[in-house]
Amino acid sequence: GNSVTQMEGPVTLSEEAFLTINCTYTATGYPSLFWYVQYPGEGLQLLLKATKADDKGSNKGFEATYRKETTSFHLEKGSVQVSDSAVYFCALSEAGGGNKLTFGTGTQLKVEL
């Protein structure tokens, strides 16, 4: 079956530090890949997505590249802000899978001044 593995948190960074949150996946076929963000007390928001190999999704300074050869979709940001503190979820949707999403366990990011 499909699965998504994320690095465990919490990840604590100083403001303006570089962020990487690792995500690898297992799926049959060619899934679409997503990163979601959940701010405290709020619902999930789609941060970025990529639908095929070598695609790069980007939004709000975050980016992730779909790497089929390493089955990875690592999230990166060059300079984090305190307002980026949230939980980040990697997810996949398998082609022909009825748009079901399989989520990773989430990685909490804390950004300090």
Next chain:
Amino acid sequence: GAVVSQHPSWVICKSGTSVKIECRSLDFQATTMFWYRQFPKQSLMLMATSNEGSKATYEQGVEKDKFLINHASLTLSTLTVTSAHPEDSSFYICRLRNEQFFGPGTRLTVL
């Protein structure tokens, strides 16, 4: 503005009672909606796929008689937690077919 709404946003109930959670699509006709539950500091687990005008499809391990899903119109799906118990306390989230549109969630606390 919001595309998906949920009501209530939070609810506290006594053990043994039933709770109904509504998920409304505000801008789209939704033939399919998904229901998830999220335990504190954990990931989202898909419970079921709600299909307008037909029976919901439940994921393995989810009791269909306990979590009743009704999708009677193209804009409304409801999840009823029957005979709720403390272990049902969780954050319940609905989602449209489009991966972008999640509801804000309903926090259920069963005493």
